[in-house]
Amino acid sequence: MKIAFVGLGNMGAPMAHALLKTGHSLTVYDQSQRAVQLLVDAGAKAVSSPGAAVRGAEYVVTMLPGAGHVRSVLTGPDGILANVSPGVTIIDSSTIDPASVKEFASLAATQGNPFVDAPVSGGTGGAAAGTLTFMVGAASATFAEVTSVLEAMGKNIVHCGDVGTGQIAKICNNLVLGITMGGVSEAMSLGAALGIDPRILSGILNTSTGRSWSSDTYNPYPGVIQSAPASKGYAGGFRTDLMLKDLGLASESARAVGQPVFMGALAQQLYQTSSANGCGRLDFSAVIKLYRRPEETTAR
Amino acid sequence: MKIAFVGLGNMGAPMAHALLKTGHSLTVYDQSQRAVQLLVDAGAKAVSSPGAAVRGAEYVVTMLPGAGHVRSVLTGPDGILANVSPGVTIIDSSTIDPASVKEFASLAATQGNPFVDAPVSGGTGGAAAGTLTFMVGAASATFAEVTSVLEAMGKNIVHCGDVGTGQIAKICNNLVLGITMGGVSEAMSLGAALGIDPRILSGILNTSTGRSWSSDTYNPYPGVIQSAPASKGYAGGFRTDLMLKDLGLASESARAVGQPVFMGALAQQLYQTSSANGCGRLDFSAVIKLYRRPEETTAR
């Protein structure tokens, strides 16, 4: 397939590499020359604008930091919509708000281009290994068509419903993740302060009604799970500032539909505080530092 | 064994029946004559005070609504401590604050009686089926000794550490449970309002980082899990007012050790509102009603 790929950041670059590896022909665009060069070295063709990238392409994939960037590469000067061939499907893997997705899909539809939202989970590690999960919002026929492209980059390709539902799924998942991690942080810290061994407490939670991924796979208390960021100084993992972005999308989407998100709004402020305290680039489970005493935090 | 059992409420009665069934000899006390009579019919001996119950007993089990009740049967007129034989172990299965447990254990220790906190999870169903989980706080030797008694009433007997840690484990588990259920309620409601099918959203959460018992086993959105209270009008299950009690224990215990519990305090207010709205006797997952629109709530 001839694929245009726009956006070669931490996630986009390994995804583009994965497409190359599976034999697709790639034309790439990014503002960073260095990012582009690494793909060229791997066999991609470089061009100087999003519009140039999509001319002649059979599929378009975008992976960008926010809705403003997507809008810009779609509708800006020498942009995608002005240059893409009719009928070509545009797959946006950025994490953005569902309302923008619907707007972009409408714009694309007026000129005959299907638009698919396909945000991912799995992080840079999953992107490099080709094991990402794609949450896909698309009409059924379009979903069937794009599956083969997505399978080159990921392991689980989940159809969430019509266009926009991929973003809804991702936002809601990360909303509950941010809240649950906050709750596990609170309970683990309270338990330790009250005098139970954190490993024993974790064992209780994980075999009982308190069980969650945040506790049994990614426990925020240092030393409970050796492979978790908490046991490695909160390095790596899913950055606090990215969790903060996703909780912002959740609370803004909630506001747009008049839905309260009490726990989500509080969680957002906790991660905001964690970020303000200097943990923005650490794994989001570092939010537990708000709860543990200074002496404990220092001691480990 | 000759066992004294004090407190024959919704939980205590089936636990006492389970002890009888496994062949123990039981002397029981409760303020309710009716509750006592049901046990007598099953073979227990009735007496007129906690003190009378424990005279000659080899073990004492108490199962009461709050710390005040435990204090009263322990230290009140014709109470347990004034009548129990030295060396006899007192097992308290009530859910109360860890500080009270330590105080009671000290009182008992001065007269040579080991005191064990052994709160349960599993609800009235688990009590009737003998499949409760006991979270036990006790010295190792005492734990070994009481295991056989507890095994008559439950399936999992977990040693959490020294006296008091059983309550800590239970409180911390229910703290994280109350928070997580609140978070799942929020995310499921937001997703539905934004337009994703709740069953699909649930599927995404349960195979991703948003996974938790509150989502994959007990989802609060009606129709997602057929066996969950949400699909049966929130009847049965774990009552909102009991969750409220446990979150109150968590926030008071946190205050006593100077530990913040932001998410827990907010969750407590959400269940408080749910209770004030008339849901106090419904399953705690009815908290989702705070998030779903009136028309939806009516429709299902």
Added chain:
Amino acid sequence: MKIAFVGLGNMGAPMAHALLKTGHSLTVYDQSQRAVQLLVDAGAKAVSSPGAAVRGAEYVVTMLPGAGHVRSVLTGPDGILANVSPGVTIIDSSTIDPASVKEFASLAATQGNPFVDAPVSGGTGGAAAGTLTFMVGAASATFAEVTSVLEAMGKNIVHCGDVGTGQIAKICNNLVLGITMGGVSEAMSLGAALGIDPRILSGILNTSTGRSWSSDTYNPYPGVIQSAPASKGYAGGFRTDLMLKDLGLASESARAVGQPVFMGALAQQLYQTSSANGCGRLDFSAVIKLYRRPEETTAR
């Protein structure tokens, strides 16, 4: 003065009338023909675009619902910036985020037009009476220059600092207002539930450290202050949905500068719930209905 006025809604219309009354010459634009006709009847000249309104104007005043609308009339086809004479000052009285203000001011500056943010407080009543407060962000010289125009529409013209600070002042005032009203609602309801006469409690607060405008001038408990919306079924006043808009601006502005707003985020969710419960068009003090029991709410 020849003044162009764009945006003749609930607030804009009476402000435009006030300018006419003080002898200014007005050219007006609004999407609503009816709104325009009422101003024409009072002596204004109507035109068919923002651009047409500003041609030949000595001052431009805009009063619009959100930043998107301001962007559109400024930069859209036949917009203000493409048609305004160099040197003419643009006064925007809309309530929008400070970041957008700075962006608009930069755009205007590149073509030699000072841009002033001048959001108001005082509501539609104040607009009709010409007693609005203007919170003005502008360089000192520009502030001195626009004062005479603003004095035709308001009583207090406050210089808050450089461009953008008018919005910051308004957002921060309404942030603290929304929180304080929530707190007074909670305390008045708790006091009543515990058994103190709400009028006596209000008297205590107002002469003590609990004193605030939300308590001594606008108390949310019915019957405490006769002139407050609470004593008139929460009609009139400052609408819940407008408070919700302003708290949204506050939390988004906070996110943009990495500042936590715990109380503000929670207050936002409370007003969101109040709005979802059908109180969106009532005065924001109706948030107290979340705290008062159904029977009480009905009884009064």
Added chain:
Amino acid sequence: MKIAFVGLGNMGAPMAHALLKTGHSLTVYDQSQRAVQLLVDAGAKAVSSPGAAVRGAEYVVTMLPGAGHVRSVLTGPDGILANVSPGVTIIDSSTIDPASVKEFASLAATQGNPFVDAPVSGGTGGAAAGTLTFMVGAASATFAEVTSVLEAMGKNIVHCGDVGTGQIAKICNNLVLGITMGGVSEAMSLGAALGIDPRILSGILNTSTGRSWSSDTYNPYPGVIQSAPASKGYAGGFRTDLMLKDLGLASESARAVGQPVFMGALAQQLYQTSSANGCGRLDFSAVIKLYRRPEETTAR
């Protein structure tokens, strides 16, 4: 008058001195010999138990840290109730929960002693100057009778209603105070981070709907009000740990009557965090440190 005074702490000692100064005859009891000696030096008579203090007294005044202490001096061995003459009024100026007040009043009533709750505001400074405010819960006749005693210690003697309402008034005032101070801290910090001069912002709030005692008299931002603790390193004033105690009383009282206190529960966690961060003995307005950036906090 012959007055028995029990509890000579930071507040009790200056209150007892004020009674001596106005010519009353005082018999005092406290566990601290040093506290007792200072009163003896000023003319009081010392005794060795609460019971001994009240024998022959015409009034009893108690000023203690918590409900447990009040219970102990009332009902403990050689306590007040066993020794006080029938008809003598007991005035408790401690800040405790309204439910305990009602219980103590019932106990006292059974033996013919009126019980009055009369918590104070005004701090140690007000106690020393004799300018305290007393919030009094008492039947009308009892209130009339105790006024002369209270006027020796305070300036404003406010009748809040029947017994218990003095505590309700105090708890509700401090609930709204804790919330409002949190809100002002948030808005002042946000304004400063967005770029407005804190003194200008304070001026806007204080002449607008954001006005409150927390802003116009006790602003938490350093340098805004010279006489406020914020401008003196948060020394003196009303300690964070005392605000924490009062918010704890509010949330527990709310729980007892099934009333949600969302903002109060969040405020409690904020002061809890402030205390855990080492600010427990600083003025409660130090809660603003949670919102200001480290560099700012250091800089001032």
